[in-house]
Amino acid sequence: xxxxxxxxxxxxxxxxxxxxxxxxxxxxxxxxxxxxxxxxxxxxxxxxxxxxxxxxxxxxxxxxxxxxxxxxxxxxxxxxxxxxxxxxxxxxxxxxxxxxxxxxxxxxxxxxxxxxxxxxxxxxxxxxxxxxxxxxxxxxxxxxxxxxxxxxxxxxxxxxxxxxxxxxxxxxxxx
Numbered sequence: 001x002x003x004x005x006x007x008x009x010x011x012x013x014x015x016x017x018x019x020x021x022x023x024x025x026x027x028x029x030x031x032x033x034x035x036x037x038x039x040x041x042x043x044x045x046x047x048x049x050x051x052x053x054x055x056x057x058x059x060x061x062x063x064x065x066x067x068x069x070x071x072x073x074x075x076x077x078x079x080x081x082x083x084x085x086x087x088x089x090x091x092x093x094x095x096x097x098x099x100x101x102x103x104x105x106x107x108x109x110x111x112x113x114x115x116x117x118x119x120x121x122x123x124x125x126x127x128x129x130x131x132x133x134x135x136x137x138x139x140x141x142x143x144x145x146x147x148x149x150x151x152x153x154x155x156x157x158x159x160x161x162x163x164x165x166x167x168x169x170x171x172x173x174x175x
Contacts (some may be wrong), residue, residue: 006095015128021147022133026169033109034063046158064104094121105129
């Protein structure tokens with residue numbers, strides 16, 4: 001366990017992404033990155049609802065779902081804009097294969113949303129690598145890469161998190 005944590009800390013120290021954090025109001029967002037874990041309850045229904053909203057607003061998006069189950073998730077049944085990172089794509093220390101996540105992490109989204117409700121190193125690593133101009137997450141931990149943390153642990157579900165996220169982003173405006 002200590003070796004795995006050591007490798008993870010060393011890997012995060014190597015991430016050196018220079019970016020300027022800039023908030024855009026909900027009406028100004030043109031691109032969105034979505035990061036989620038398949039083990040979250042009702043996550044696919046939440047993501048499908050979000051996709052409908054994004055398509056109605058003509059917002060370009062890309063989603064990356066992380067499957068930590070031993071069984072490979074059949075990505076063919078998902079929307080073509082959702083990519084799946086399976087357990088086999090992670091090394092011993094759960095560091096993702098960088099070439100597989102590069103299309104997601106190298107894209108300069110206006111907003112990155114991490115739906116993870118529990119700490120999982122691949123989410124942390126990908127969020128650190130992301131070039132998004134504004135990053136939102138659900139977890140507040142030491143060294144988190146987020147510009148804004150919306151903790152809804154009392155509400156819990158991914159659907160409620162999405163609703164509170166939309167409400168919050170709708171209520172503030174950018175300068």
